[in-house]
Amino acid sequence: MISNIWLHPALILIIGACFVPFFRGALRVPFLLAVPLAAFGAVLSMGHGSFGVVPFADWQLVFGRVDGLSLIFAYIMSLMCIIGTLYALHVRDPYQHMAAWFYVAGSLGVIFAGDFLVLFLFWEVMAFASVFLVWFRGRAQSLATGYRYLLVHTAGGLALLAGIILHYHASGSLAFELLTVGEPTMATWLILIGFLLNAAAVPMHSWLPDAYGEASVVGAVFMCAFTTKTAVYALARGFAGLEILIYLGVIMAVVGVIYAILENDARRLLAYSIISQVGYMVAAVGIGTTIAINGASAHAFAHILYKGLLFMGVGSVLHMTGQSKFTALGGLYKKMPRTLIFTLVGCASIAAMPLFSGFVSKSMIIAAGFDAHLYGATFILLAASAGTFLYNGLKMPYLIWFGESRCSQETWDRAGDPPWHMQLAMGLGAFFCILVGVYYPYLYAMLPFPEAAAAFQPYKTYQLAESLQLLAFTALAFYFVRGLLKPKPTITLDLDWFYRKVGRAFLWLARKPLQGADAAVNNAYSTWGLNPLMTISRFWSWFDWHAIDGVVDGIARGVRGVGDQVRHMQAARLQVNIFYTVSIVAVLLILYLFSN
Amino acid sequence: MIVDFIDTLRRHLPLLAKLGLALLALLLLWDVLLLDKSYAHSAAEKLPGFWSMFGLGAALVIIVVAKIIGGMLQTDEDYYDK
Numbered sequence: 001m002i003s004n005i006w007l008h009p010a011l012i013l014i015i016g017a018c019f020v021p022f023f024r025g026a027l028r029v030p031f032l033l034a035v036p037l038a039a040f041g042a043v044l045s046m047g048h049g050s051f052g053v054v055p056f057a058d059w060q061l062v063f064g065r066v067d068g069l070s071l072i073f074a075y076i077m078s079l080m081c082i083i084g085t086l087y088a089l090h091v092r093d094p095y096q097h098m099a100a101w102f103y104v105a106g107s108l109g110v111i112f113a114g115d116f117l118v119l120f121l122f123w124e125v126m127a128f129a130s131v132f133l134v135w136f137r138g139r140a141q142s143l144a145t146g147y148r149y150l151l152v153h154t155a156g157g158l159a160l161l162a163g164i165i166l167h168y169h170a171s172g173s174l175a176f177e178l179l180t181v182g183e184p185t186m187a188t189w190l191i192l193i194g195f196l197l198n199a200a201a202v203p204m205h206s207w208l209p210d211a212y213g214e215a216s217v218v219g220a221v222f223m224c225a226f227t228t229k230t231a232v233y234a235l236a237r238g239f240a241g242l243e244i245l246i247y248l249g250v251i252m253a254v255v256g257v258i259y260a261i262l263e264n265d266a267r268r269l270l271a272y273s274i275i276s277q278v279g280y281m282v283a284a285v286g287i288g289t290t291i292a293i294n295g296a297s298a299h300a301f302a303h304i305l306y307k308g309l310l311f312m313g314v315g316s317v318l319h320m321t322g323q324s325k326f327t328a329l330g331g332l333y334k335k336m337p338r339t340l341i342f343t344l345v346g347c348a349s350i351a352a353m354p355l356f357s358g359f360v361s362k363s364m365i366i367a368a369g370f371d372a373h374l375y376g377a378t379f380i381l382l383a384a385s386a387g388t389f390l391y392n393g394l395k396m397p398y399l400i401w402f403g404e405s406r407c408s409q410e411t412w413d414r415a416g417d418p419p420w421h422m423q424l425a426m427g428l429g430a431f432f433c434i435l436v437g438v439y440y441p442y443l444y445a446m447l448p449f450p451e452a453a454a455a456f457q458p459y460k461t462y463q464l465a466e467s468l469q470l471l472a473f474t475a476l477a478f479y480f481v482r483g484l485l486k487p488k489p490t491i492t493l494d495l496d497w498f499y500r501k502v503g504r505a506f507l508w509l510a511r512k513p514l515q516g517a518d519a520a521v522n523n524a525y526s527t528w529g530l531n532p533l534m535t536i537s538r539f540w541s542w543f544d545w546h547a548i549d550g551v552v553d554g555i556a557r558g559v560r561g562v563g564d565q566v567r568h569m570q571a572a573r574l575q576v577n578i579f580y581t582v583s584i585v586a587v588l589l590i591l592y593l594f595s596n
Numbered sequence: 597m598i599v600d601f602i603d604t605l606r607r608h609l610p611l612l613a614k615l616g617l618a619l620l621a622l623l624l625l626w627d628v629l630l631l632d633k634s635y636a637h638s639a640a641e642k643l644p645g646f647w648s649m650f651g652l653g654a655a656l657v658i659i660v661v662a663k664i665i666g667g668m669l670q671t672d673e674d675y676y677d678k
Contacts, residue, residue, distance in 0.1 A: 258665055264673075337599050337602070382654070386650075466647045468623055469624070469627060473655070474654070474655040484663060489673050490670040490673060491670070491671060492665075493670075
């Protein structure tokens with residue numbers, strides 16, 4: 001029974017997604033824009049409270065826990081869904097839009113989930129929908145990358161599920177509230193592992209650059225916004241004040257910076273930069289004070305906007321030129337000037353330049369660190385901030401838009417600003433980045449602890465002097481050593497090496513020694529066993545052909561024909577089949593729950 | 597318009613570099629002479645030009661560490677295809 005008239009934005013997106021294939025021609029674009037707008041409208045119209053409470057077996061499932069923490073995440077995610085869909089309007093393939101919306105619905109479902117069962121359901125919707133955003137890139141390696149992504153997330157999902165079951169056994173409750181972080185149990189650790197894997201916490205991070213570097217142009221714009229930030233929300237809800245998160249967050253911030261500096265692929269650079277930025281949020285959740293939770297939420301809000309903008313900018317370069325590697329780009333300001341300007345707004349925001357969004361959110365986390373007297377951690381976060389400006393504010397725009405052109409003639413000829421709707425989406429992203437940076441009360445009023453936020457003043461003289469010096473002298477360092485940052489056609493090995501190479505070793509084992517042994521046995525068999533058998537079988541074959549087949553032939557051919565068709569359908573469209581199955585199961589589940 | 601503007605900037609790179617250096621000097625002077633350091637969180641920040649040196653030092657350390665790690669872990673792009 002729905003306790004009130006309350007429309008879940010995830011339901012709007014899921015039902016909308018199912019209708020995407022039917023809207024073609026003139027109605028396609030209006031429909032694609034109307035659905036995310038409706039979802040955003042549903043979020044805007046919400047008041048605090050518990051909605052969508054459904055009795056299920058012995059439990060009360062809560063689909064709509066609406067409070068300050070869930071609302072700010074839902075607000076920015078449904079806003080990003082509008083921007084992302086606008087950016088994706090050129091995509092004719094309805095399944096990409098469906099996958100994207102299902103994915104956002106998964107995130108929103110988690111954000112509003114009041115209990116672990118609903119959380120887990122939407123957690124899995126998120127993983128299964130987003131893998132299609134990788135597969136739809138359509139390259140040979142996309143398939144393998146997608147399966148790796150799915151495998152890692154299934155493992156994380158299993159840890160989460162095991163944790164949830166243990167937690168339920170121990171406490172008798174499925175409610176998703178702050179867990180006892182003082183004395184963590186096995187259940188708490190397992191749930192934490194599930195959350196941390198999605199937050200791309202080191203050492204469970206390498207799925208992120210692997211998948212986001214390979215996703216479709218549009219897919220990466222969506223993916224960069226939702227999975228990790230949903231995990232940040234879940235951590236803030238369940239693990240605020242867990243000390244280990246401070247150290248993990250700091251490690252993430254540093255590791256992300258170092259890998260981003262070494263990276264040759266612009267989208268993988270941005271992916272490592274997500275790990276670094278989410279590190280700030282994870283550290284803030286670990287600090288756990290009101291200002292720290294405000295900071296984590298504000299930074300997630302700002303991050304979704306500027307990271308989406310950066311992925312749209314670099315995605316436009318990839319969309320137009322077919323290239324995302326620095327070794328094949330350079331000097332593009334002449335061909336893609338507007339994309340440059342939009343991307344620079346994103347760069348300034350992520351670098352926490354005053355008047356841009358990252359400044360008003362990151363300074364809150366830094367202040368929380370100093371207030372809690374965590375000097376070491378906070379100074380390392382500030383140093384990582386210098387690194388962020390280095391790779392994202394200086395290296396990335398320099399190597400794509402300025403410096404010498406390393407473009408091939410084809411790349412250069414293809415380059416140009418992207419279609420209008422992509423520019424409009426980037427313009428919207430840039431507008432919000434500047435709005436948040438300039439008129440910060442817009443963001444602060446939405447934070448989970450608005451009174452504490454209202455008392456926080458980001459633009460103080462001392463903080464301005466601190467930030468401006470930090471950024472300016474980082475730029476000086478870049479000027480001195482920019483020769484060291486010349487792009488090289490390399491990759492940097494990461495921890496995915498273990499599962500990628502162990503997988504190979506297993507394959508080798510299967511291929512060489514096992515297959516060798518198998519071949520030896522086969523040889524012996526064919527010499528000593530097969531020849532006599534063949535003679536006998538030739539007789540039976542003759543008997544079969546002349547006597548039995550006459551009767552069975554018709555049936556046999558029929559069965560073979562059907563089998564062949566099924567086989568072809570499965571082999572060629574395996575992903576589409578999985579997609580249909582998952583979609584139908586999700587819709588049935590939700591309809592079932594809501595019809596009760 | 598944007599392209600013309602950037603082209604103009606590129607033609608005057610030496611001047612831009614000088615302006616940049618002047619800005620750095622101004623920021624440093626601001627910190628040393630004018631800035632009220634009673635808002636500092638730690639004693640180290642009261643050193644003159646602390647945040648300038650911190651920015652420069654942090655950036656250089658990060659690049660050196662990245663280069664060392666890169667020396668150990670960077671490999672060919674087709675590493676996983678082999």
